[in-house]
Amino acid sequence: MIEIDSITKAYGAIKAVDAVSMTVETGTITVIVGTSGSGKTTLLRMINRLEEPTSGEVRINGDSTLSVKPHILRRRIGYAIQGHGLFPHYTVARNIAAVPRLLNWPKDKIRARVDELLELFSMDPAQFRNRYPAELSGGQQQRVGVARALASRPDLLLMDEPFGALDPIIRTRAQEDLRHIQRRLGSTIMLVTHDMEEAIRLGDRVAVMDGGKLVQYAPPAEIIAKPATGFVADMVGDVERPLRLLSLVPLSEVVEDGAAEGEPLPADASLRDALSACLWTGRNAVPVMRDGATVGRVTLTAIRERAEMRA
């Protein structure tokens, strides 16, 4: 559990982060979202003390982050950033091994961990282990950056706009991978973004920052349905609210018995995907598949009813 206790960062008279308190549960993704200058990155950087807080403190599993030297603290906290920040003079394996080496892990344990992580990120270890970052694609560099941050099994993974430098198609894929890997490893992740879409897609909880203050901290559905301030509503976007809400609901929640024509959708697709499929192919219902078998259908009526529930 990560407890942020009324943490403040002041630059002269300006408070970049103003008395923010929040608690992050172990094994969840918390997305901090805000416009530039909202203090979201400063908040994140105070957790691993890349910025020293002016007042307040952060506790990780009960221990204050102020009780150890900053560089020792950072070895326990994964850190992945926009533009990956890989060491260009190290191979992929050596990049991923950076923190375990600092922690003096035995060599064979490091090698096994590097291969495990490369496989987790769908990169063949034999093929990629000895490459240099410049020899990788943007998506691969980003994956190695996240693998490096996860290498020592940190208590917490901090990510600062990790997908910001990726093109939209790779970005969606990278977000799915992150979600998948987080579920598998049970990691605790705090991620900063300016993209509400990304926040809603990834976050178990979303923290909205505005002018250094935490204005709302809630699960995505609540952020969309009951925005606490006009600013949050603007970030969500009035026009897109119903669609964003639908994107949070998997088909398995509203599937009903019955048959439907055409291409089926998987049960973990969202209602937004189903709506899109209906509109695009002119159908009133789509079949739903799970493990290769059709388990029912989702109708436009059901989608509309779900949208009108607003939560």
Next chain:
Amino acid sequence: MTPGLILRPLLILLLLALVLRPEWFIPLFAPLAPEGGPVIYTRSSLLSLSLSHLALVAAASAAATVVAVTLAILVTRPAGAAFRPLSRTITNMGQTFPPVAVLALAVPALGFGAGPTLVALFLYGLLPIFENAVTGLTTLPPATMEAARGIGLSRWQRLIKVELPLALPVTLTGIRLSVVIALGTATIGSTVAARTLGEVIIAGLLTSNTAFVLQGGLAVGLFAVLIYDALVQLERYLARRMGG
């Protein structure tokens, strides 16, 4: 690539022959020597002069590298930033002062021989190395430096494991310039009795023996070209490894 592959061994062979078997060149140099005068310099062997010449350059360049890189590291730390203009002025002075003047001034203090030459070469070599090392250390990729801090490298570890290796190719360019300048400049060290290939050139000039001048000049020139080339290859190799 191919011209280099042929030219390089040829130049190396030519240099080895010139230094180890100068008598092979008698037919070539004879027309340039004065009537009845010696064609090949024999007062000391060209090999021992070459070795002493290279040793002088190596010692001066090594010292200049250590001092210049240390200075560059100090002035690129937050605490040392204020001293950057000062160190720039000092290294600039080293470069502006003509080596001949340094030789003349150093002789009274250090006596004749290798000492004054070392000082002159050292001072002259500081600036290119310092400037390039500062450039290298101040143009590191920001995301990499942020990540280095973020994953828990201490200041010292960041310097040794990230900053210096990443600044190495640019620093090496400075060292290369400095070494090549020193190879040429070392010849004038023989005016104050340092043992260098300049001895052959000066002997030639004093006795109007063009053959001597050519022998010394050719040897120095070949050393400079080959060492320059070797350092360029090393820089390319390092840059390639870092994806340059």
